[in-house]
Amino acid sequence: AGARNAGLRAAIGDWVLFLDGDDVLVPGALAALDARLGETGDVDVLHFEHERTPWWVGEPTNPAALVQARTPGGVFSPEEAAELTGVQLPAWSAAYRRTFLAEHHLAFPDGHFTDVGFGGLVVLGAARMAVLRQVVVRHLLRRQGNRLGLPGEHHVELLDQAELVLTRAAQQGLSEERRAALFEQLFAAVLKTAAHPGRLPRGRRAFFRRASRL
Template sequence: MPRFSIIVPSHGVAGRLSQALDSVLGQSFGDFELIPVCDGPDCAAADVAGEHAERDSRVTPVHSPPSAGLAGARNAGMRAATGAYLLFLDGDDTLVPGALAALDARLADTGGVDVLYFEHERVPWWEGETTNPAAPLLARTPDGAFAPDRAPHLTGVHLPAWSAVHRRTFLTERRLDFPGGHFTDVGFGARVAARAERVAVLREVVVRHRVRRQGNRLNLPGEHHADLLDQAELALTHAVERGLPPERRG
């Protein structure tokens, strides 16, 4: 069993997929499988993933139709994964050098946590400043492993799926996957935080996340805003069903 399964959805980012995959394959820590998720065998991203698979047996592409969306792609990657911990990486993002070694060391120190949250950089595609929005949240957490009740501000709503590694058996045993629709990270992150028993943080940048020029989807008009309400309702309903106190409901 590999230590990590890195799941990389690739829809719409074939031109940058090589950078994402190379950032994983170039890591000093090598005990992982890399799972690019492509729209189908004939798409441009599949060609990129196939070329990497020919060069490195740790690359095992899978397919998910575009109609399944980001949630479907991530879920397809989860079904194919065999690693102890899952790491989700967008197809136009990259891991910083030494990221997997740092994650492995922190997991060893904290002893089998369900979720390990980490810092990330938001890097504009064009002009703008690089930011680290997770750092203030993680700075307010205990050292070592801790129960989520000790850091109620870590609801999962404010932390995307690619800002944590998740123990695979924790997700599968509790049937935690990505809900369909836009803003799937909200529903997933909240449900994960509600079900986790032991979590920890790594106060180091692991992922560089590219921010598109048009900015956050929240700032764009459209019917997708209804999906955000649906995801928020899903998160709140799950929190209430689990009997979580109000401060942990997002």
């Protein structure tokens, strides 16, 4: 979060795209983004597809394609794509209009699982969105996984991010369809963590108790 927010404060361009150290842009990515933005105009967020590629063995997957499959082909509002809540995709699976982020004071929240909080707040604040049905980023899956999959108390911070997004959503009077999709997707992430035998070595009961109050 700190590095991304520092980069965001230093950015001066029209668009922001985040890349982690284990991500690369595929050949032709920037040209494809430029062409799509030329078609859509000044949307707040342009979501795109990405590949998760195992570095050792296995076929690449494209989870963003499934999330975006039911979205309209042109520019749309969040109300027209209730299932695109922003909490299922990493921050590096979209390009953001910098002035939109600045006007809404959007930045990455502290702690772990910050893509959940940031992505959810972005879509709650957006008015115009679009998708690019093309892989732009290739993410390298490490054999040992990443920190978010390791045991530890940091998994409680997933509840912090869920609470942050749900609190903001409650203030906006979302449609029933959008509320249902957001709640379902956030709790799918919570239950995935709770059901994993190794992620919560201690405090499982407290985790469930707090999750039930969200």
